[in-house]
Amino acid sequence: MTSPDLVQAYQWNYRPQHPRRPDWFKEWPGGAKMAVMLILLHEWESVPEPIRPMPKGAHHTFDFLALGAREYGARFGVYRLLDVLERHCVKATVISSGLVAELFPESVREVRARGQELATHGWDQSMHPPVFTTKEEERDTIVKSTTALERAAGERIVGYMSQGPRPTPNTLEIITELGFVWTADYSDSDVPYLIDVNGKKIVSVGYVMPNFTDNTLVPLGLEGGLKQLQDAFDASYEESHRHPMKFCYACHVHISGRPGMSQLLDRFIAYAQQRDGVGFYPCIDIANFWLEREGK
Template sequence: MKGFPKPLALSVSVMLEGWTDDSAPGIGPMGNPLKAGVLDLQARSWAEYGPKVGAWRLLDILQRLEVRSVFYVSGLLAERYPELMTAIVAGGHTVAAHGWGQNIIPSYQTAEEEAHDLERCIKAIAAATGRPPPGWLSPRCTPSARTSSLLAKAGFDWHADFFDSDLPSLHRTPEGAIVAVPFTMEVNDMPLYVRYGAEPEAFTRVLERIVANWPRLGRPAGCLDITVHAHVFGRPFGAIEFMNCLETARRYEEWAWLTDHRTLAGLCKTS
């Protein structure tokens, strides 16, 4: 892609997810979901580690390694933890939007409900950081058919709910164009560790397998995401692997570079 300094862009993202008071993560470390209608307070407490502890540890690692990231934040967490939002911005990172709550899926909402939640998400992040969020990733990465149009109308620069390309591209909507940033799942703690039960070291092993072999694949340019959740790999066992992964990526600087979605969206808009 024009503007890429090196063929393989490694985008670093931190998911900072919250659930509304009447909900909890549908999956957690205990493994056995509670029966319908019962609020899983263990899963809620597990998730709350993210804004209380995990995000701060990940911020420290990013600062020490001098890596810039996009934090995808639930609007309700921006409202509840403004001091954390301030620290993220002060560290040189970007606060993007990740829906109002992780249990609110745009594809299940009416047009009015989705527009309402988008508006309050923008307001909460802007109030906490001093600027509206420039990018968006839906909860579960599952938008509605109208999400891109709503984002373009609201002035967002990029939308990351796309899985059909190796490279960013301009996505045309009835409300104007927005950059479609591809989101890859291969180096992501949620499927690797939580869903598939792989050991933490798999995170770095998968990353190195892809990056080391990239020149052999033929196509010169592409994007690969390095994604952690503050309530999952913000814990010590995962944070160690996050450090290992970033340090491993830097061993392949001949053809790979650490970046973030905001930078990729900017390159797409100017190319």
């Protein structure tokens, strides 16, 4: 028997241990059999993790190479990726650190001006999993991030993904209490599922595993990375002929926002759009679709 402590730590007191495909689930909105969920990670690290190891005992440990990479993402990368999405007329979700909204609010406003969904990724990516001493401290950090993004974007934020994404045992309760509609913290199911937290409902839209982020693909080069992504997509697409499937690709604006890597996203979207029965959905559309049918 699973101990009560483990049940709480795993959040099995809220999350289903065995997510299922509902009998009603025959297709995605609009009749698609394959849902592609693109996530753009617009992150900021107040103390950037060094891109190269710092010498032992170095007097100056602040890594301006790593800082410059994040600055590039906010100044150029996010705009280039928004252009890619716009060219292909697809909708995606941009998950942003709250600190980005404080430092580069114009980039956050541009996300919404282009019609893409905006969600929160916590305040700061410098430490993940983040270390909180109390539930209140974690809640305050999430509120701080959400407030900054809402101030910059001018509208409510309803989606959440923890840094990492590695939630704490308290995260699910906090974000549900705060009224979030969806979470992308869990990589445990082929399909979305509904979570009931003390009578309030939130949808797990799922993250990328066992698919890919651009971190995985960069070492393979443009052609190798694209082939890996296409092969993974094809496997899910083949299965979608038996039942609806979901495919998620997440890319960081400071990595995929550079000219070479942006071509990988551009060419992948074009590849997926050639297939019949494929639709592109922001996380909120997946969540609302599930809530309409499972949340009654």
